[in-house]
Amino acid sequence: MATGTRRLSIETLIARYGLAAVFLGAGVEGETMVLAGGLFAHEGMLSLPGTVIAAAAGSFMADQALFAAGRRFRDHRLVTRAQAKPAFAKALRTLERYPIGFIFAFRFLYGLRTVSPVAIGTSHVPFRTFVGINALAAITWAVLFTSLGYVFGTGVAELFGRYRPHGRQWLWVGLAALVLGLVFGAFRWWRSRKIG
Template sequence: MSIETLIAQYGLAAVFLGAGLEGETMVLAGGLFAHEGMLSLPGAMIAAAAGSFVADQAFFAAGRRFRATRWVQRAQGKPAFAKALRTLERHPTGFIFAFRFLYGLRTVSPIAIGTSHVPTRTFLWINAVAACIWAVLFTSLGYVFGTGIAELLGRYRPHGRQWLWVALAALVLGLGFAGFRWWRRRRA
């Protein structure tokens, strides 16, 4: 099921869940649907902020509650987790505010913060403010650039086998990007 279909069918509930589980793409799509008049812009912003906030609080609580378990111990061995903790130690408030904007650290960061000594109340307030700013920013981007996106999608509608070529091109680009990131990490 595509993002567009999910939002068209479930509305703000899809934006809420998508903001917590998937991230920016669903929130941008929520802004686009608000631009098209299918959702209210304030509603999309609130659903995105609430979804992001709830998911990050849940991941934080999981990190706090299960920090001694094998699942979290295994996550701590991953490079993204270690990077999140190093950055958190140097700039705790800034990191809590900015992690949702950092590619590759969005999901693991609240768990890492949960394993740290950051007080729950501190995380709660910074997370709430950051979730609101993030949601307003990405929903607004989808709304503002909605005309261009809708025009682009209207101009290019592949039919039949063209979808296969589009999917293949996306796969090749994705593999190329993953290969580049692997090469860059290995070099560093």
């Protein structure tokens, strides 16, 4: 029941506020809002490129704000309290071992999404390094989850049955497959380095 109510409220927000809801939701809610935005784009209620841009911008801005908070308030009691938590320590350990890969991948890692930009902000990672990789990761994340919502939002049966992408839709489907392949390849590389 709670899931249905939550889903309905997300759909209502997007129906009422459009791309602004996707922008805010990408930074606060995350994947659920972006997947829903992709579904709305599939239904023709939102522009697909606009949804990708709103999702990427919202995710990017939220993570930049968290990074800035970690950098500015690294000695504040709330940040020092967060540093005592296992997820924060895990984020810093992984960042030390794989700085570039971790900055790119943290938004894809369950349980580390919110704490990671704050942890990176408390580290010695330069601002310019974080902003560049964060921008690339936000675009990749937005393309992936918007496209997944666009392609799979109406169900697997429709995908393999009635739904046939046409025109520029093939570009988005291909781009989503490419991004998914890159993310999967990067994850396998990261796992092999971690095991080895």
